[in-house]
Amino acid sequence: MGIAQDLRVAARRWRSVRGGKSASSQAAVERGALRSWFSSLEKLEHSGAIVSAKIYDVEASQLPWLDTRLDLDDGEWVSTFAAGRVVLSDPLDLWVGPQFQLWMRVGEGGAIFNGTRDSHSFRVEAPGRLYLAGYFPGQWGDDSGRISTSLNDYRKFRGGLTVVVIRWRSDAAAGLAALSAADGTGRLAAEQARIAKPVPAPEGWRYLWMLGQSDIFRSAVEDERPCIACHTERNVSILQHDAAFDLTEGSNLRWSWKIDELPSMLREDTQASHDYLSVAVEFENGRDITYTWSAELPAGTGYWCPLPTWKDREFHVVVRSGNNDLESWVDEERDLIADYRRYIGEPPRRVVRVWLIAVSIFQRRRGRAFFGKFVLQDKDGRRLEID
Numbered sequence: 001m002g003i004a005q006d007l008r009v010a011a012r013r014w015r016s017v018r019g020g021k022s023a024s025s026q027a028a029v030e031r032g033a034l035r036s037w038f039s040s041l042e043k044l045e046h047s048g049a050i051v052s053a054k055i056y057d058v059e060a061s062q063l064p065w066l067d068t069r070l071d072l073d074d075g076e077w078v079s080t081f082a083a084g085r086v087v088l089s090d091p092l093d094l095w096v097g098p099q100f101q102l103w104m105r106v107g108e109g110g111a112i113f114n115g116t117r118d119s120h121s122f123r124v125e126a127p128g129r130l131y132l133a134g135y136f137p138g139q140w141g142d143d144s145g146r147i148s149t150s151l152n153d154y155r156k157f158r159g160g161l162t163v164v165v166i167r168w169r170s171d172a173a174a175g176l177a178a179l180s181a182a183d184g185t186g187r188l189a190a191e192q193a194r195i196a197k198p199v200p201a202p203e204g205w206r207y208l209w210m211l212g213q214s215d216i217f218r219s220a221v222e223d224e225r226p227c228i229a230c231h232t233e234r235n236v237s238i239l240q241h242d243a244a245f246d247l248t249e250g251s252n253l254r255w256s257w258k259i260d261e262l263p264s265m266l267r268e269d270t271q272a273s274h275d276y277l278s279v280a281v282e283f284e285n286g287r288d289i290t291y292t293w294s295a296e297l298p299a300g301t302g303y304w305c306p307l308p309t310w311k312d313r314e315f316h317v318v319v320r321s322g323n324n325d326l327e328s329w330v331d332e333e334r335d336l337i338a339d340y341r342r343y344i345g346e347p348p349r350r351v352v353r354v355w356l357i358a359v360s361i362f363q364r365r366r367g368r369a370f371f372g373k374f375v376l377q378d379k380d381g382r383r384l385e386i387d
Helices: 002-017 023-045 151-156 172-182 187-196 336-343
Strands: 050-059 066-072 077-089 094-096 102-106 119-123 128-134 158-168 217-222 225-233 236-246 252-261 276-283 288-294 302-304 314-321 330-335 350-359 366-377 383-386
Touching: 023 050, 023 077, 023 094, 023 158, 050 066, 050 128, 066 158, 077 102, 077 172, 077 187, 119 172, 119 187, 128 158, 158 172, 172 187, 225 236, 225 350, 236 276, 236 366, 236 383, 252 276, 276 314, 276 366, 288 336, 288 350, 314 330, 314 336, 330 336, 350 366
Parallel strands: 288 314
Antiparallel strands: 050 158, 066 128, 077 094, 077 119, 077 158, 102 128, 217 225, 225 366, 236 350, 252 330, 252 366, 276 288, 276 350, 302 314, 366 383
């Protein structure tokens, strides 16, 4: 039944994308455009704003990490501009782009990091060699960039990224401002605008380190309610808040949400269609239950995550389905012990975190939502509120 369902969803996906240009051919066009833009930077280097501009290819089949042979100095500013795609399937039009795929570190033992867009700027915090890496199909094992999955997986996919690395003589904002008017493509101006208006994580929340930073979530007010706004398109992110809470019979999670657009047009329980918005609870054993609003799956449906790197860790429970109640605030309440027993087994003794999850990298549709206050409570009156 599982394989048959996967094939049916894949067939629907194929019908929806057939006739378009292949992801592999589009990747070649995008990378070629970036190489042409890089050639135009040569005349800008003489302005004095740029110390150097280099270009690199990070192929899908290449194992992390690529040594750029650039030794960066403490305090200097660097900007990166990336283009291309790592292609999972041309017939199904499945691919990931630079924002998700490109990661960096300074020094062999430096902490890994990514950007929130296809371009990124950063200040070097400690001197060292710059390294570049493609994330998918691996998964980070630690924050220095060790891969915890099989390296053989990298041979299965096509495409790659082309990356331009600019070292600025002063700070990135000043360099971008000085040269953006002379750049007819708008790349420099777009990165200048991104730096000028950063999107910090809501207070008390942080992004899951292995998926990196994002600007998907932000503090907001919707319908006069303080909340967390979510806007996802072609990206993925998990936002976390610590929530130490001992579980007893009747312990529950309450929250409110307003979903304006679902990022999936298909049932979400296959690898080709696993785009969704959800609220999750992480337990002390490392597993989480994530409560989703599904495009098609009936409320009450439960399934393990279809992605290989998450299949034994994350369990999905559908709490709402379809378009009914979209664009309206709705309140939810889930009995955590009852859900764990029903879907997984004997529950652990403690909750450790609450998550917000947004995934839109497979179908690359837009998802928009707002999340209100979260409350963990039990029958004895213990209560933990998270704004």
